[in-house]
Amino acid sequence: MTIIHERPSNPAAGDEDRPIGYGRIQRKEDPRFVRGKGNYLDDIVLPGMLHGAILRAPVAHARLVSIDTTNALAHPKVLAVITGKDLLGLKLAWAPTLSADVQAVLVTDKVRFQGQEVAFVVAEDRYAARDALELIDVEYDVLPPVIDARKALDADAPVIRDEIEGKTDNHIFDWEIGDKAETEAVFASADVVVSQEMVYPRVHPAPMETCGAIADFDAVDGKLTLYETTQAPHAHRTLFAIVAGIPEHKIRVVSPDIGGGFGNKVGIYPGYILAVVGSIVTGKPVKWVEDRSENLMSTSFARDYIMQGEIAATRDGKILAVRTNVLADHGAFNATAQPTKNPAGFFSIFTGSYDLKAAYCSVTGVYTNKAPGGVAYACSFRVTEAVYLVERMVDILARKLEMDPAELRLKNFIKPEQFPYANKTGWVYDSGNYEPAMRLSMQLAGYDELRREQREKRERGELMGIGISFFTETVGAGPRKHFDIVGLGMADGAELRVHPTGRAVVRLSVQSQGQGHETTFAQIVAEELGIPPEDIDVVHGDTDQTPFGLGTYGSRSTPVSGGAVALVARKVREKAKLIAAAMLETRPEDLEWEKGRWFVKGDPGAGKTISEIAMAAHGTMTLPEGVDGNLDAEITYDPPNLTFPFGAYICVVDIDPGTGHVKVRRFIAVDDCGTRINPMIIEGQVHGGLTDGVGMALMEIIEFDADGNCLGGSFMDYLIPTAMEVPDWETGFTITPSPHHPIGAKGIGESATVGSPPAIVNAVVDALAPYGVVHMDMPCTPARVWAAMQGRARPPI
């Protein structure tokens, strides 16, 4: 017997196994990665290339007395040794940060954190460069450091930034939002108020690939080609033009395959600038790649927020208001990557998923003798800290009210009919439907059964905890009138060309660090045009080949560039319509679109596919007036609002009462990121983010001793989770499209990183309830859990 498979009536629509558009397809980029054919920065070798190495400060705070480079220069393989004094002459000793501050490229006056850049050696090979560092003699006059942010504003605190004229303290900014008086009034009349200080400790993105750059300056035509590990190639080009004074059209930034970014690769590090200086000085390409310790000790950290949270409610569990004061440790330079008007990022989303009467927060940023940075590690511009604060406070309130934490959340959610919802700190949540997500998560978890199990275990003295987190994110910055990075508006370009044979190329400004852009964006074009994803090439990561845009961070690629790609494809589709009408000798308004082709209304047999139209566009037929001979389009998309993904997470932990060891037994993650383009990629993003969350909740912290020595300078000391620490993730989803986004997508990159830490900590604290524990700070290491069980929970910093 012969089985004849029925062909779908419209092959361009695809099917579940071979979707032409949205659906579960394997990642187009993976064959090259799994076969070892990726091309990372350190894979690039240019003819005559030299190697750079950075001498770093061994102490946290010290006046630079002298540097003697004689012996290093005498090394037979060393070509140059660059110091801060050399850079002063080039006006490159200080570079602007992404937060309107400046950062020392090399120390000229004073060391301000351990690991700071002191000198740069350029040598024939990497080994010689590293060996020569030991031949540089530096004399330091050690100063007392400022390590505890709580003491940074003390009158007798050493002034870290004394190079700023008139600076007499370590204060960076005060920022507030919300109605303080209204919030005070609500708190004053509330039945129940609970408060808690909580610390979100300093952690590090620790991408598998560390940061690096290769600078290749051509002295003849004045062109700089800069290969960099960067999430934002276009922003870097503009900044290099400003910093180095090289005309922007003479700069090409290439971001090759990136081995993880998590915000760590947004900023411009001194090493990148030093590679450029090295290339200009030697006339040869210079590669600089940091080692693991350099990455952990000197590049962008994340968090470091000391938060005082307060929540007000009625006796029967109606949440009325949330209030918080934050002390933010920004390190030695304010180098946080964030929109100019948002010195605390998007922390103001701390109102969470709840319908509040009032909210207020104030944030004070201070300098300390620690590495600069601040917004990194998949944090959505500090949404991570905000979600942690509100979700911990809601749990603490539930304990106080003796209410189930799920019930308390369900009672206070913003209702579906309230969207778009204007919260009390200036956000307009685009869409949401919270209760079904929460109910689904509880159903997947078997919530009631888990509570029953917990009651039984408690009677036997076993420690089991169930933790819930319901988060709302604000991602996809953003409308350019509100959001910019150093004056560059956060809109993204996209260019689409359909070749004569119907294959296409789409060019993007955003840069994948593992997110699967080459697949996701091909699928968006496929969905809009009916061309199979494998016939669409995605070009990114090279400023000479792509349109301008602000880069990939803050879960903005799909919300911003995804919108741009959908719109540019629709522009092509509309152009195709005009050409199809001419081909079919009819009027455009008489045509109807089905995925992949335009056809005559009422006569489906008379139609033209995108391929046929593309050939015609490049062919010899007479095109309609005003239509030029191609099937190309370009666009810059300025999103009208941010998007607000949300999710309901439930974590189950078991704790060994004798040792304090926490085991995450189950984790249920229900995410709503609006329209789902490739569910497999979404799940991958969620799995990664949840693993991040386990790391932060249970083990990750960058600590400093009293002298300012970084105690997390290697993977021996800075722990990141392995497969052994994570359970089999249980994921689910609901779909609430964004009403303003061209395809209704919201962004998923950071949801799980944002949402999981409070679920895990809530579970740990829930498990420890028999010991009277109301709060403990991350990381929940065995020793810290045991201390909490003894009634001695203490902040980590």
Added chain:
Amino acid sequence: MQIPAPFDYVRATSVDNALELLSRHGAESRVIAGGHSLLPMMKLRLSRPEWLIDINDLYELDFILRDGDKLRIGALTRHTTLLESDEIAALFPIVRDAEAVIADPVVRNRGTIGGSLCQADPAEDLSTVCDVLGAEAVIRGPAGERILAMADFHRGPYETAVGQDEMLCEVRIPVRPRSGSAYEKVERRVGDWAVGAAGASVTLAADGTIADAAVGLTALGLDHTIAGAADLLRGQQPREELFVEAGRLAAAACDPVADQRGPIDYKRHLADELTRRVLRQACTRAAQTQEG
């Protein structure tokens, strides 16, 4: 990429050749086997040997061999081999307990028992295991072979009795009937150094009383076994109160330091808690051996 200081490298062809190379290159030469401690220290430039003498070709040191009432283990035996050996697991279950929590499979595939013992890191697990099992170390040097008890082998953190021109070649563990052993470790994450660990070995008399016992601690500031534990346990029927008392002895005997893995009071608590656990388990296993 972390880059070590310059060094030279030579591959030994036999134990005699290795000893000759050690004599020739002197104080700045180091033997390398698995390299999982030495190489990271070199990359961080905390260790700067001028010569590495690679003994990975010395298959004569890679064996597990029953010889009368001793089990002989060659110094180049990999952790994975120890973990997977059913013979060892049957005789000394503590070895499999410990090996299962030593680092990760990548490290276990390369790392060796000899390297672990000679590195003598205070958080190293096999030192405790060998201590409580009453093992002996067979050391060879220019003057020939000498055999030391573990108590004489360990001289303190990162220090052993192995001289510059000597090599640890073999570990010998006495096989005793009616014995059981166990090891338990607390770590912040799989593959991290121990916050604390304990190991115990128990031999029962025919009447089920404890004939001999040893308890050791890892990463808790105690070299060798806990003095007094054997006296406390000997002649007693295994029971919970006894384990509690032994735990108290362990907490008193240890001398931990505070670090990122935990404060002193927590580590002292672990000495107590883990001692009780491993003694309980070792006695259960010994009793099972007796029944079996």
